[in-house]
């Protein structure tokens with residue numbers, strides 16, 4: 001078994017081979033996922049993955065069989081971990097909950113819970129005697145004996161080695177941020193790589209999103225945008241922001257960002273796009289373009305001589321930003337902000353999935369229905385693309401997000417009982433924030449840092465002392 005051990009955030013990955021694995025010839029992994037354009041998450045996985053992480057004692061016999069096989073074939077794994085259950089099965093990996101058998105033998109600076117417990121249950125102090133002290137001591141001893149859990153992410157062997165290394169490398173770079181799931185270590189056995197992560201207890205989004213109050217949303221998004229600010233501060237684009245990649249525990253009011261399988265460093269593979277040009281220059285280029293001279297045409301040209309445009313479109317259907325759909329060649333961290341906006345729209349509208357398209361063209365139609373032809377045209381020009389449609393349901397002006405939310409939640413159903421149930425001031429504040437996440441122009445869209453200062457997410461500026469003073 002080879003160990004890929006992160007030393008610290010600055011040094012690149014070091015891969016330790018044990019004697020046995022040095023003797024093994026590294027098998028060439030299938031590169032079939034190498035094409036950037038083909039990498040996308042499967043919608044089915046996103047919406048139907050029903051693993052619950054408190055199902056430890058009920059292990060499906062098929063899952064047990066799968067875990068047994070994994071333990072048998074991946075040499076050395078069972079000496080280190082006891083597999084408990086399968087907790088996720090995605091497009092690129094299977095994730096297991098496991099007990100870390102060698103926890104005590106290692107430095108566990110990743111263990112937030114242990115750090116927190118140290119504060120809440122200190123060892124017995126000399127002055128505190130009696131029953132309470134004994135109970136505290138007992139609690140502490142039990143904590144020490146409590147099994148330590150990890151999540152083992154078995155990355156499918158069909159993933160290219162460079163993609164796997166990219167994920168591990170980015171995770172390594174992101175160590176030290178509380179809101180991002182740290183990488184403990186990684187192992188390789190022949191062509192199989194596993195990443196070992198701290199196990200984070202979380203609740204399935206579908207169980208709580210319909211009942212979230214505006215305050216709950218504020219706390220959820222504060223946590224998510226803190227994670228995004230951390231990731232973006234490192235120049236990293238996550239590319240796959242969606243509820244299943246943000247493990248949130250409503251009880252603890254805390255979430256961690258996982259799954260850097262599609263993440264990339266901003267600027268790598270980027271090519272100039274018109275969206276970064278000066279607006280006058282862009283306008284001139286659009287006005288002089290061949291398409292502008294010929295006017296709109298119906299359908300596709302039979303012999304299109306224009307060079308094909310390629311851009312990274314990795315991500316999940318329904319969460320892709322307009323610039324990804326329009327094949328912008330210079331995508332930025334702002335694509336994550338749009339996806340976070342889709343989560344907020346889902347919560348406010350109480351509909352999941354909110355966008356439910358079969359492909360990118362349909363996704364564009366869904367977005368255009370909300371934002372209208374006029375703004376979509378302007379967005380197209382921004383990236384050097386003409387947007388044309390004759391679909392009758394897409395209007396010129398589109399609809400406000402407020403209206404969309406009222407319709408989705410049947411709150412302006414004046415047909416039924418003639419009553420309107422308008423948005424509250426708090427909800428309106430959430431919508432104003434959503435509008436900033438849904439700026440069609442990525443240059444104007446709010447950044448994660450700015451989002452944390454927005455009226456919707458901003459923490460109370462007064463400390464408890466100051467508040468007391470004011471009272």
Ligand SMILES: Nc1ncnc2c1ncn2[C@@H]1O[C@H](COP(=O)(O)OP(=O)(O)OP(=O)(O)O)[C@@H](O)[C@H]1O
Nearest residue numbers: 087088090091092093095151197198199200244259
């Ligand atoms: N550290 C963790 N603690 C607890 N559960 C986890 C952890 N990491 C992943 N999971 C569970 O496993 C699921 C899949 O993990 P991940 O998103 O990393 O893999 P993936 O193959 O990219 O999945 P997908 O294709 O669904 O995005 C998560 O949605 C989550 O339920």
Ligand SMILES: [Mg+2]
Nearest residue numbers: 090244245259
């Ligand atoms: Mg995932």
